[in-house]
Amino acid sequence: xxxxxxxxxxxxxxxxxxxxxxxxxxxxxxxxxxxxxxxxxxxxxxxxxxxxxxxxxxxxxxxxxxxxxxxxxxxxxxxxxxxxxxxxxxxxxxxxxxxxxxxxxxxxxxxxxxxxxxxxxxxxxxxxxxxxxxxxxxxxxxxxxxxxxxxxxxxxxxxxxxxxxxxxxxxxxxxxxxxxxxxxxxxxxxxxxxxxxxxxxxxxxxxxxxxxxxxxxxxxxxxxxxxxxxxxxxxxxxxxxxxxxxxxxxxxxxxxxxxxxxxxxxxxxxxxxxxxxxxxxxxxxxxxxxxxxxxxxxxxxxxxxxxxxxxxxxxxxxxxxxxxxxxxxxxxxxxxxxxxxxxxxxxxxxxxxxxxxxxxxxxxxxxxxxxxxxxxxxxxxxxxxxxxxxxxxxxxxxxxxxxxxxxxxxxxxxxxxxxxxxxxxxxxxxxxxxxx
Amino acid sequence: xxxxxxxxxxxxxxxxxxxxxxxxxxxxxxxxxxxxxxxxxxxxxxxxxxxxxxxxxxxxxxxxxxxxxxxxxxxxxxxxxxxxxxxxxxxxxxxxxxxxxxxxxxxxxxxxxxxxxxxxxxxxxxxxxxxxxxxxxxxxxxxxxxxxxxxxxxxxxxxxxxxxxxxxxxxxxxxxxxxxxxxxxxxxxxxxxxxxxxxxxxxxxxxxxxxxxxxxxxxxxxxxxxxxxxxxxxxxxxxxxxxxxxxxxxxxxxxxxxxxxxxxxxxxxxxxxxxxxxxxxxxxxxxxxxxxxxxxxxxxxxxxxxxxxxxxxxxxxxxxxxxxxxxxxxxxxxxxxxxxxxxxxxxxxxxxxxxxxxxxxxxxxxxxxxxxxxxxxxxxxxxxxxxxxxxxxxxxxxxxxxxxxxxxxxxxxxxxxxxxxxxxxxxxxxxxxxxxxxxxxxxxxxxxxxxxxxxxxxxxxxxxxxxxxxxxxxxxxxxxxxxxxxxxxxx
Numbered sequence: 001x002x003x004x005x006x007x008x009x010x011x012x013x014x015x016x017x018x019x020x021x022x023x024x025x026x027x028x029x030x031x032x033x034x035x036x037x038x039x040x041x042x043x044x045x046x047x048x049x050x051x052x053x054x055x056x057x058x059x060x061x062x063x064x065x066x067x068x069x070x071x072x073x074x075x076x077x078x079x080x081x082x083x084x085x086x087x088x089x090x091x092x093x094x095x096x097x098x099x100x101x102x103x104x105x106x107x108x109x110x111x112x113x114x115x116x117x118x119x120x121x122x123x124x125x126x127x128x129x130x131x132x133x134x135x136x137x138x139x140x141x142x143x144x145x146x147x148x149x150x151x152x153x154x155x156x157x158x159x160x161x162x163x164x165x166x167x168x169x170x171x172x173x174x175x176x177x178x179x180x181x182x183x184x185x186x187x188x189x190x191x192x193x194x195x196x197x198x199x200x201x202x203x204x205x206x207x208x209x210x211x212x213x214x215x216x217x218x219x220x221x222x223x224x225x226x227x228x229x230x231x232x233x234x235x236x237x238x239x240x241x242x243x244x245x246x247x248x249x250x251x252x253x254x255x256x257x258x259x260x261x262x263x264x265x266x267x268x269x270x271x272x273x274x275x276x277x278x279x280x281x282x283x284x285x286x287x288x289x290x291x292x293x294x295x296x297x298x299x300x301x302x303x304x305x306x307x308x309x310x311x312x313x314x315x316x317x318x319x320x321x322x323x324x325x326x327x328x329x330x331x332x333x334x335x336x337x338x339x340x341x342x343x344x345x346x347x348x349x350x351x352x353x354x355x356x357x358x359x360x361x362x363x364x365x366x367x368x369x370x371x372x373x374x375x376x377x378x379x380x381x382x383x384x385x386x387x388x389x390x391x392x393x394x395x396x397x398x399x400x401x402x403x404x405x406x407x408x409x410x411x412x413x414x415x416x417x418x419x420x421x422x423x424x425x426x427x428x429x430x431x432x433x434x435x436x
Numbered sequence: 437x438x439x440x441x442x443x444x445x446x447x448x449x450x451x452x453x454x455x456x457x458x459x460x461x462x463x464x465x466x467x468x469x470x471x472x473x474x475x476x477x478x479x480x481x482x483x484x485x486x487x488x489x490x491x492x493x494x495x496x497x498x499x500x501x502x503x504x505x506x507x508x509x510x511x512x513x514x515x516x517x518x519x520x521x522x523x524x525x526x527x528x529x530x531x532x533x534x535x536x537x538x539x540x541x542x543x544x545x546x547x548x549x550x551x552x553x554x555x556x557x558x559x560x561x562x563x564x565x566x567x568x569x570x571x572x573x574x575x576x577x578x579x580x581x582x583x584x585x586x587x588x589x590x591x592x593x594x595x596x597x598x599x600x601x602x603x604x605x606x607x608x609x610x611x612x613x614x615x616x617x618x619x620x621x622x623x624x625x626x627x628x629x630x631x632x633x634x635x636x637x638x639x640x641x642x643x644x645x646x647x648x649x650x651x652x653x654x655x656x657x658x659x660x661x662x663x664x665x666x667x668x669x670x671x672x673x674x675x676x677x678x679x680x681x682x683x684x685x686x687x688x689x690x691x692x693x694x695x696x697x698x699x700x701x702x703x704x705x706x707x708x709x710x711x712x713x714x715x716x717x718x719x720x721x722x723x724x725x726x727x728x729x730x731x732x733x734x735x736x737x738x739x740x741x742x743x744x745x746x747x748x749x750x751x752x753x754x755x756x757x758x759x760x761x762x763x764x765x766x767x768x769x770x771x772x773x774x775x776x777x778x779x780x781x782x783x784x785x786x787x788x789x790x791x792x793x794x795x796x797x798x799x800x801x802x803x804x805x806x807x808x809x810x811x812x813x814x815x816x817x818x819x820x821x822x823x824x825x826x827x828x829x830x831x832x833x834x835x836x837x838x839x840x841x842x843x844x845x846x847x848x849x850x851x852x853x854x855x856x857x858x859x860x861x862x863x864x865x866x867x868x869x870x871x872x873x874x875x876x877x878x879x880x881x882x883x884x885x886x887x888x889x890x891x892x893x894x895x896x897x898x899x900x901x902x903x904x905x906x907x908x909x910x911x912x913x914x915x916x917x918x919x920x921x922x923x924x925x926x927x
Contacts, residue, residue, distance in 0.1 A: 027819055030821060030822075034821035039727075041723060042723050042724065045716065045736075045743065053742075055758050056754070243633075247637075256644060260644050260647045266842065267905065269851065270880070270901070270904070271849070274879070278654070279653050283521075304643065331629060333632055361745075364852055368884075393749050408753060
């Protein structure tokens with residue numbers, strides 16, 4: 001029995017060695033190829049990250065700057081149609097006429113009078129907001145009344161994108177006429193056009209006009225929604241995790257809860273939106289589009305994440321700590337709240353931060369509960385109509401205006417920056433926790 | 437009858453919203469709770485006869501305080517929440533009953549619009565200005581509306597007083613009843629611990645409530661839907677055009693709600709996503725766990741986590757505005773006609789999103805294989821790649837299959853990428869260059885914008901939601917089963 005294999009081996013030995021050495025080259029080649037494919041996959045992953053980020057960043061850059069133009073505004077009292085500089089009369093004055101007349105004067109003096117079509121084209125160069133800039137200037141400086149002065153106003157979004165793209169002279173973009181291009185060239189040769197940092201992107205709310213639209217409303221909506229989410233999901237998540245980890249008896253109810261939590265973690269977010277629409281809005285009658293409803297929906301969505309993370313953190317607390325406290329006569333509740341919970345807190349907070357980061361980027365359930373409306377006002381309470389940053393991105397991405405492309409990318413950058421800050425703080429907290 | 441009440445409105449102005457009042461009440465309740473903590477401590481000390489005797493108490497005075505605070509806050513809070521959720525419905529009922537019969541007999545949609553109108557008037561006008569406009573107005577219809585608005589203001593006003601009164605009474609009664617029971621042997625700690633324990637149970641039971649809520653809401657609306665559209669038409673029909681069914685007044689005209697094109701579209705995009713994510717994710721997992729040195733690992737893991745952390749709306753933007761045009765230009769340059777919202781673009785970007793999901797789950801599965809198996813294989817002279825393909829992967833297969841199932845479930849439920857990058861047209865095709873639509877896209881399309889709650893168009897979204905829920909739930913349970921079976925082998 002023992003000898004047979006040996007003899008077989010001895011006789012077969014040379015051929016096997018031969019075979020092995022012969023195949024070795026091939027096998028090593030295969031090995032190298034396999035390794036290369038693996039490395040390629042990793043590098044492909046890196047490439048995707050880099051392409052994604054650079055693509056969005058390069059698209060976003062134009063949104064942070066805006067072109068302004070210096071106009072010679074004549075605050076002629078006949079055009080304003082008021083006689084005094086009292087506040088009420090200045091508020092009612094006809095600034096549109098002032099702006100139009102001043103602009104026509106600037107361009108028509110050279111050779112011939114402008115016809116109607118040219119006038120309309122000329123007026124289209126400036127943002128619809130220019131009128132209000134002219135108004136605010138006069139109200140802030142009443143001494144300009146009946147005088148000529150230089151006022152900086154925003155250019156229209158199409159003009160702005162045209163200027164940012166450096167077309168050759170006369171070769172105008174799709175939405176700029178030849179005549180408009182010539183006017184712009186004249187303006188820039190007179191040093192009347194200036195590139196400025198676009199502060200209004202952060203201080204303005206949504207608008208139909210891309211050059212005026214900003215993210216303040218959406219940021220505020222996000223802040224309120226996250227506030228509600230955190231306020232509800234953190235205590236509920238921690239309480240749920242404490243019960244399941246420290247108190248729950250091994251019975252069917254506990255099993256049911258655990259199965260539910262695990263399944264909810266994998267339910268598509270849009271289904272939570274359906275729940276919000278059918279139950280929270282239609283049955284309980286909470287207001288549509290409100291951060292309160294958004295926060296409740298996102299709480300239900302992130303609760304499983306927070307519970308699972310908190311349970312892991314609670315489980316990591318050494319049992320000796322519990323036993324020592326119990327041995328000294330503390331009740332189960334005292335052990336849990338004064339010893340286990342403080343020890344597990346850093347881990348729990350990390351889990352909660354990750355849950356909030358997940359909620360921060362969520363869009364689909366919020367579409368279902370009507371946070372997708374066009375809202376100009378900045379929300380000030382959790383029952384006001386509001387939208388959030390990801391939904392704002394979705395809305396802008398749908399807009400046909402070219403300038404919204406850059407706005408969308410810029411809003412994405414802001415969202416990614418927020419997420420980065422949140423995730424980095426979670427990582428810092430975790431490393432601090434691990435050092436202990 | 438209304439005229440008699442008018443005089444009462446001239447003395448005050450109702451400008452505060454309903455919720456403003458509620459949040460104020462919440463704040464008052466919070467203050468009362470804090471105060472009752474202090475009150476409980478004081479009463480406990482008084483029971484024992486001063487702070488110097490407090491060691492005679494069975495529990496610490498703070499525990500008395502804690503119990504008092506809980507007894508003060510909790511019942512009132514629960515009442516407030518119930519009141520708030522029922523308030524709107526009750527007020528609506530009461531308001532409707534005061535309206536003239538011809539308005540009450542309106543269809544539920546028109547009545548809803550009418551009530552909304554009244555609400556808008558009631559919240560924008562003061563009682564005084566309403567009264568003036570009632571007297572000035574000659575239009576009978578307008579007068580009815582204004583009177584209803586006035587009635588609504590009064591109802592809201594009464595409700596807010598009722599609410600405040602109820603909360604205060606509950607606070608007083610519950611605190612007094614508790615404090616009267618205080619004695620030296622009163623077990624305040626045990627009682628408060630029972631309450632805390634109940635709260636903990638309730639918090640963890642929210643998971644069950646959520647599931648029940650999802651099932652009930654989605655199921656009930658779906659049952660309504662299947663009453664107007666037979667379930668067989670929905671499941672096996674190949675024609676999806678919810679809009680036409682609305683216009684031609686044929687409730688769910690035959691074949692309009694056939695969801696097969698949606699299922700097919702979802703599967704096509706999911707398939708494309710998996711075609712990218714599974715091989716790449718698996719190879720990344722193998723390379724990082726078997727070949728990479730610790731420096732590359734330390735760099736690669738957070739780098740790939742970025743992919744997992746990017747919000748889906750960003751991927752949607754990327755797919756619609758970068759990937760789709762590139763694919764179309766590429767296709768056109770080799771003479772293919774590519775739809776501007778091709779399934780390929782959405783699928784590839786979705787695959788990108790899922791790569792880190794697949795790679796991290798498969799890495800877990802691979803590293804859970806006992807090292808003895810790996811070392812035995814290497815010791816026998818197998819190369820690393822042979823060890824991976826012939827030993828590690830077969831051993832980790834259940835875990836990897838579980839990971840892939842979870843990834844599929846994720847892809848099916850993914851919404852934003854397909855909403856932004858896939859089309860609306862319900863084409864029944866297997867061509868990845870064509871435009872297809874998915875279940876999630878249709879849910880969003882049907883439910884955003886103006887909606888009537890009981891039209892089949894809206895209800896169809898819930899039926900689709902039910903399908904989505906069942907499918908993803910099934911996949912998750914299957915994945916868990918597969919993984920659990922695998923664990924039993926080695927533990």
